[in-house]
Amino acid sequence: MTVMPAQVELPGTLDCLVIGGGLLGSAVSYYLAKAGARVRLAERAQLNSAASSQNAGSLHFQLEYRMIENGPEAARKAAEAMPLHLDAQHAWSGLEAELGMPVGVSQHGGFMVAESPEQLNTLEQKVLLERASGLEVELLDGEQVRRRAPYLSERILGAAFCAKEGKADPRRCVLAYAAAAARLGARIDSGLGVSALNYEQGVWRVYFSDGSECRARTLAITAGAWSGRVAAMAGISLPVSPVALTMTTTVRTQPMISHLIQHAGRRLSLKQTGDGNILIGGGWPARLRHTEGVIDLDRRPELLLNSLTGNMSAALAVFPELKKVSILRVWTGTTALVSDQLPLLGELPKSHGIYIATGGSAFTLGPTYARLLVERILGRPASLDITPFDPRRFGSLTLA
Numbered sequence: 001m002t003v004m005p006a007q008v009e010l011p012g013t014l015d016c017l018v019i020g021g022g023l024l025g026s027a028v029s030y031y032l033a034k035a036g037a038r039v040r041l042a043e044r045a046q047l048n049s050a051a052s053s054q055n056a057g058s059l060h061f062q063l064e065y066r067m068i069e070n071g072p073e074a075a076r077k078a079a080e081a082m083p084l085h086l087d088a089q090h091a092w093s094g095l096e097a098e099l100g101m102p103v104g105v106s107q108h109g110g111f112m113v114a115e116s117p118e119q120l121n122t123l124e125q126k127v128l129l130e131r132a133s134g135l136e137v138e139l140l141d142g143e144q145v146r147r148r149a150p151y152l153s154e155r156i157l158g159a160a161f162c163a164k165e166g167k168a169d170p171r172r173c174v175l176a177y178a179a180a181a182a183r184l185g186a187r188i189d190s191g192l193g194v195s196a197l198n199y200e201q202g203v204w205r206v207y208f209s210d211g212s213e214c215r216a217r218t219l220a221i222t223a224g225a226w227s228g229r230v231a232a233m234a235g236i237s238l239p240v241s242p243v244a245l246t247m248t249t250t251v252r253t254q255p256m257i258s259h260l261i262q263h264a265g266r267r268l269s270l271k272q273t274g275d276g277n278i279l280i281g282g283g284w285p286a287r288l289r290h291t292e293g294v295i296d297l298d299r300r301p302e303l304l305l306n307s308l309t310g311n312m313s314a315a316l317a318v319f320p321e322l323k324k325v326s327i328l329r330v331w332t333g334t335t336a337l338v339s340d341q342l343p344l345l346g347e348l349p350k351s352h353g354i355y356i357a358t359g360g361s362a363f364t365l366g367p368t369y370a371r372l373l374v375e376r377i378l379g380r381p382a383s384l385d386i387t388p389f390d391p392r393r394f395g396s397l398t399l400a
């Protein structure tokens, strides 16, 4: 259990108000507090109540299926984020020591499997791109794969293997970051939504859902699928869309799967948690709900039967023993994707100090995004070049 330290009072002007208490918001608050900044996090619901707890917990450093399914040019574009993947491998390895708490990190390696010669060819091209960016990844034939992972099907002709891939526990990471941030003096408020933003006399005046307000020199938008709505409060239009996805878990069972499994030709991610549940996902869509013709992000997306059967069929093809394990629960969740599929990371143009981190695989890359964003907020030298992800690539986003 994560124990949240007593809250501090933070009168006067904050260095940063962080908006949204998922993985990014709690991690940004932590790195800011660690640097000595006066920081407050406002989460309108409960901490970790959205995508950061609904996700598959995969730590995937290889290019994902969604990044390679649209051909070599799209894969090359996605590989621009590979320096973030390399950083994230190390960030996760050291995270439990950094936060002083277990967050279920296990990095026993991940396979991206192929069932056809075409998929093997895709894997070869993918591995060339990844190696050119510095990712250590092996190409294995079917027998080599089954020697390392005897539970995988005879249908698998080969796989790319990345030794640092694995999983973390989405139920623990946010609370561990938030508790560590609070210990360092950050104020963490849940049940407190940001409802309006106004730039006055060189600072941001922030209005909260309970009628209170505060002032902050900078704002960090870490509101996931709601990021566009928060930015719109400041008259800024973001190229960010909500995407609804499906996840399934089995009942607990004996240890069967020790790796992260992804697929080069189908949507699939497969792993077993430390508690024994097998988690099955990989990007199968759900349907966003609408209220009065407008997307309603406050309602859970609708489960699509085709997604469930498609996901199960991909999982059974790769891991036949799954047929002996009962499904416990299926759920949907909503994540945020940027229109060019790359992260959106940095200061919004002409915004008077509004920063954003969203898009992409923001669980795997969350600790990295957060640390890099904090360098920007504090005006410190960048430890990694994040110009490819700078919001300015979309030109002027400011409407007001």
Ligand SMILES: Cc1cc2nc3c(=O)[nH]c(=O)nc-3n(C[C@H](O)[C@H](O)[C@H](O)COP(=O)(O)OP(=O)(O)OC[C@H]3O[C@@H](n4cnc5c(N)ncnc54)[C@H](O)[C@@H]3O)c2cc1C
Residues within 6 Å of the ligand: 019, 020, 021, 022, 023, 024, 025, 042, 043, 044, 045, 046, 047, 048, 049, 050, 051, 052, 053, 054, 055, 056, 057, 058, 059, 060, 192, 193, 194, 195, 222, 223, 224, 225, 226, 230, 245, 246, 247, 269, 281, 332, 333, 334, 335, 336, 357, 358, 359, 360, 361, 362, 363, 364, 365
């Ligand atoms: C089903 C599913 C599976 C996924 N699997 C993986 C995976 O295996 N690996 C991976 O890397 N990524 C995965 N992702 C993506 C990943 O979960 C997200 O990219 C990541 O969790 C985003 O974190 P976040 O902190 O930006 O957003 P969130 O966790 O969504 O948090 C945003 C928070 O902002 C709050 N908020 C919104 N508006 C306001 C406001 N006005 N005031 C205050 N607070 C506000 C919300 O209540 C919410 O708590 C998956 C996503 C889903 C949905």
